[in-house]
Amino acid sequence: MKTTFLTIASLVFIAGLLTITTGFKTKAIQNEVSPEGLLTIPDSVNTVLQNKCFDCHNSNSESMKAKMKLKLDKLPTLSKRKLVSKLDAIAESVEEKDMPPEKFLAKYPEHALTDAESKILTDWANGAADVLMK
Numbered sequence: 001m002k003t004t005f006l007t008i009a010s011l012v013f014i015a016g017l018l019t020i021t022t023g024f025k026t027k028a029i030q031n032e033v034s035p036e037g038l039l040t041i042p043d044s045v046n047t048v049l050q051n052k053c054f055d056c057h058n059s060n061s062e063s064m065k066a067k068m069k070l071k072l073d074k075l076p077t078l079s080k081r082k083l084v085s086k087l088d089a090i091a092e093s094v095e096e097k098d099m100p101p102e103k104f105l106a107k108y109p110e111h112a113l114t115d116a117e118s119k120i121l122t123d124w125a126n127g128a129a130d131v132l133m134k
C-alpha cells in the first residue's frame with residue numbers, strides 16, 4: 001500500500017517536473033532568442049509563478065476561465081502589445097489581491113502569496129512592462 005502511494009507520488013512528481021521544464025522554462029528561454037519576445041523571467045519570478053499561479057494558468061488547465069485570461073506558458077509567444085497588457089493585468093491582480101482567487105484560498109490558504117512573493121511578481125511585471133514600452 002505504502003509502496004503504491006510512493007510510486008504514484010514519484011510519478012506525479014516526475015510528470016510535474018517534465019511539465020515545468022519542458023513546457024514552462026524552455027519556452028521562456030526560447031523566447032530570449034526570438035526577435036519579438038523580449039521577456040525574461042528570472043528564477044525568483046518563475047518559482048512564484050509556478051508555485052502559485054501556473055496550475056490554473058496554463059494551456060492545459062482544467063479551468064477554462066483561467067486559461068482564457070492568462071496562459072503563462074504562452075507569455076513569451078505574445079506580441080509586444082499583448083504582453084504588456086498581460087503583464088499589467090498580472091501586476092494589477094496581485095496588487096489588488098484578486099489572485100489567487102479568494103474562493104480557492106478559502107480552501108487552500110497555503111497558496112496565498114506572501115508579501116515578499118507579491119513584491120517579486122509586481123516589481124517584475126511592472127518593470128518588464130516599462131522596458132517593453134520604451
Ligand code: HEC
Binds near residue numbers: 055065100104
Ligand atoms: C485556483 C486557480 C487560480 C490560481 C491559483 C490563480 N488564478 Fe488567476 N485566474 C483564475 C480564474 C478562474 C480567472 C478568471 C476570473 C474571471 O474571469 O472572473 C483568473 C484571472 C486572472 C487574470 C486576469 C484578470 C483580468 O481581469 O483579466 C490574471 C492576470 C491572473 N488571473 C493572474 C494570476 C496570478 C498572477 C496568479 C498567481 C499569483 C493567479 N492568477 C493564480 C484562476 C486562478
